[in-house]
Amino acid sequence: MSRPEANFDAMVGAPGAKSASPDGDELPGTRLDLWWGRLLALPGAQRIWYWGGPIAVTLLAAVLRLVRLGDPRSLVFDETFYVKDAWTLLNLGYEASWPDNADKPFTAGNVDIFTTNGSYVAHPPLGKWMIALGLRVFGAQDTIGWRISTAIVGILAVFLLVIIARALFNSTLLATIAGGLFAIDGHAIVMSRTALLDNFVMIFTLLGFGAIMLDRAKSAGRLSLWLSRRAEAGRDIDWGPALWWRPWLLTAGILFGAATAVKWSGLYFLAAFAVYSLVVDACARRTAGIPFWLSGTIFKQGPVTFLLTIPLAIATYLASWTGWFVTREGYYRNWAEVPGNAATGFFTWVPHSVQSFLHYQASVYDFNVNEHTAHPYSANPLSWLFLLRPTAFYYVGQVQGQSGCSFSSCAQYVTSIANPILWWAATAALFFLVYRLVRYREWRVGLILMGTVAGYLPWLLYSDRTIFQFYAIVFEPYLILGLVFVIGLIIGSRRDARSRRTRGIGVVAVFLLLVVFVSAFFYPVWTGMQVPEIFARLHYWLPGWR
Known part of the structure; x- marks a missing residue:
């Protein structure tokens, strides 16, 4: 029995792709395929679609993240640490301490009441330096200045995910779906509208993920070139080469070092993808017929991979402490x-x-x-995939006539909950991908799962400490990539029977419309809009969501 390969080359986004029945008769695809093919056959249409889809979802992400970015006009959740730390970094070069109860005067605009005494901080400085860039432009008195850096990073992450998805799936359609889902998900929206550090870890690790993906392709080409030259020279290939010129692996080392310079959890990505690159190298050597492919990977390529990644990561980390x-x-x-x-x-x-x-x-x-301080929104990482205890960042209740409330009671509420339909579907896709990897060993699936492993599994080692659901933003891009992989399988290709193709497109269309509807329903409580109290309570689908 031959194994089925995920084929994303003949999807709705690929005009001119011919399909044939088992008898050799050409299948025209669905009416949608025919219409789309004719549309993209127009002069310049393919180029417009190639960039138009990615740009459209990126602009959507910008609107959802930038409109009313300054609300709420108070320090939200751990902004009380990171915004003030960023301000003292900008002024002093190090994080300094503040008087007790400094949040209220700081929010009111009295931002220069910090001392010159060093403050004990639990995370490296790079993320706070990035927040400081927004403070430098807008000033610490402007709440937009607090959050603009995380917002820009969140917008760029959507575009980056589109580029990575297109490289993975060779489909602008699937890439646009991936970016669109990331653009409208509440977890990503809230983390882009709040001055926390996790969005910066996410963008650096996602960039590193992209660098590893490029290195995988480039190193395979270099291995092939080395083998052909050895064959022409009649020389042995017992252990294979030590590939030194791997600029994308060097880049990944710097990027994962930068992620670690924001939060130490970035270190897990460095370790995971260093191991991943060696596994990929070993598989490539074995496929190429190198006799001692395993020992050659361990003893020749292993030390080189270490030298190409770890020293640069350490240097990047140390540079953040300048x-x-x-x-x-x-x-x-x-x-x-x-x-x-x-x-x-x-x-x-x-x-x-x-x-x-x-x-x-x-x-x-x-x-x-050893951080075990009790917190009402602490969430065991085993519950993250099922969205059992999202973090409420902000809540203010009002009565009628107060702050413009025209109902008996109102609320301004910010919860970092993801779009539940999207999140649960992505979790189901994750478990399917594990099966798919074991059954068919597809490289796309392995790469996507490694991103999830690096961002999620290490937290299981620290499940007894105080940790939160919103840490999951770091591996959310890979959950979405996994979901989009499954969406691609459901849609199928023009080579499929028309009835199967039609059902697949219909199922995906209904799912995407449902996700959009749920995002619209949750958007007010992702952005702190004033809503009737009863409307806020309609979003408590599970006991842990209160």
């Missing part, structure tokens, strides 16, 4: 200079600044691993 190193007042900056703290013996040669830095990193690791 402000801490070049100033003197950052937290623990002078720790090693306190009598009794500095290393003795062999390690006395290590500069005090480096010793202080390593002590700080160890302290932060201990804090993050």
